[in-house]
Amino acid sequence: MHVARSLVACWLLCCTAPPALAQTADISARVLDEQGRPVADAVVVAVPADGDLRLPSRPREGVVDQVDKEFTPKVTAILVGTPVSFPNNDNIRHQVYSFSPAKRFELPLYAGVPAKPVLFDKPGVVVLGCNIHDWMIGYVYVSESPWFAKTGSDGRALIADLPVREMVLRVWHPQLALAEEETRKRVDLAPTRHADVEWRIPLKPEVKLRRAPTAERGGRY
Numbered sequence: 449m450h451v452a453r454s455l456v457a458c459w460l461l462c463c464t465a466p467p468a469l470a471q472t473a474d475i476s477a478r479v480l481d482e483q484g485r486p487v488a489d490a491v492v493v494a495v496p497a498d499g500d501l502r503l504p505s506r507p508r509e510g511v512v513d514q515v516d517k518e519f520t521p522k523v524t525a526i527l528v529g530t531p532v533s534f535p536n537n538d539n540i541r542h543q544v545y546s547f548s549p550a551k552r553f554e555l556p557l558y559a560g561v562p563a564k565p566v567l568f569d570k571p572g573v574v575v576l577g578c579n580i581h582d583w584m585i586g587y588v589y590v591s592e593s594p595w596f597a598k599t600g601s602d603g604r605a606l607i608a609d610l611p612v613r614e615m616v617l618r619v620w621h622p623q624l625a626l627a628e629e630e631t632r633k634r635v636d637l638a639p640t641r642h643a644d645v646e647w648r649i650p651l652k653p654e655v656k657l658r659r660a661p662t663a664e665r666g667g668r669y
Contacts, residue, residue, distance in 0.1 A: 473637035474608045478646045479599050479619055486603025487649065489523040490621040494595040494607050497614040497634065503594055509533060509565055512576070512586060514542050517659070519576055519586025523622065525598045528590050531565035543579040550574050550590055573620065583657035587622050612637050617645055625650035 479490040495501070510532040513520040517538060526532065536542050536559050545554040550572025555562050557580070568574065568590045576586035589596075595615075597605035619631040626649070635643040 471612050471641065472608070473610045473612045473641035473643075474606060475610060475615070475617070475635065475637075476642070476644045477597065477599070477605045477607065477617070477619075478644075479603045479605070479621070480646065480648050481651050482648055484648070486599070486601065487621060487651070488599055488601045488603065489521075490599040490603070490605070490619050490647075490649075491523065491525045491589045491591070492597055492599065492605050492607065492617060492619055493591050493593055494610060494615045494617050495593045496611060497616050500611075501593055503527065503529070507531075510588075511535065512588065514538055514544075514578075514584075517542075517578075517581050517584060519584055522585075523587045523589065523598060525589045525591060525596055526568060527594050527596075528571045528592050529567070529569060530590075531567045532588065533561060533565040535561045540580075542581070542584070544576060545579060546574050546576055548572065548574040551588070554579075581659075583659050585657075589620055610637060612641055614638070619647050619649060621649065621651065623651040623654055625652045 475494060477492040479487040481487050507527045507530040510524055510526045510530050512524050512532055512534050514536045534544050534555060541557045541559045543557045546552060550570045551568050551574045553566050568588060571590045571592040574588040578584040595607050595610055597607045599605045614634060614636045617633045618628055620628045631647060633645055635645060637643060
């Protein structure tokens with residue numbers, strides 16, 4: 449009788465115990481230029497080698513601000529399907545647009561916050577501009593994978609909560625002097641659930657348009 453009760457107790461414990469947490473892995477990425485200097489604003493993307501992507505149902509809204517007649521941040525990385533708001537915190541109006549194949553849109557001349565965010569529903573690179581201020585250039589990198597990160601001033605980025613499997617990594621940067629696909633690296637996270645990956649990438653010179661005087665084109669906006 450006691451043995452039977454013990455077996456029943458063990459069975460109930462197994463049935464009611466919370467499931468074990470799924471194992472995850474992480475990748476520490478470092479991006480340098482050809483001279484070994486850290487590269488900021490590089491986007492590192494990790495995609496399972498087997499192509500198994502499980503996207504969240506509702507990505508959080510992204511924000512690209514406009515401060516001192518510049519897009520802030522200059523590079524924004526988001527998951528495909530993410531809505532992005534473009535608040536204008538300047539005391540003049542802006543007219544944000546993009547002709548990029550991944551997302552073509554235009555926000556009519558406005559101040560404050562537009563009524564609706566812009567939905568980025570295709571992966572790719574979206575170049576932002578302002579019809580009033582030609583030097584304003586920004587970038588939205590739309591990733592097809594939920595596992596990505598942007599490097600800081602030290603050229604480092606951490607991608608966490610990855611599935612424990614083989615991953616294919618790649619890097620993008622606005623000044624990248626080669627095709628993004630040429631930066632691909634494969635890492636197997638199964639042995640240690642961690643990987644350190646480094647790139648040395650060639651960069652094109654940055655082209656900066658000269659800012660206009662205080663008076664805006666065609667009068668003050």
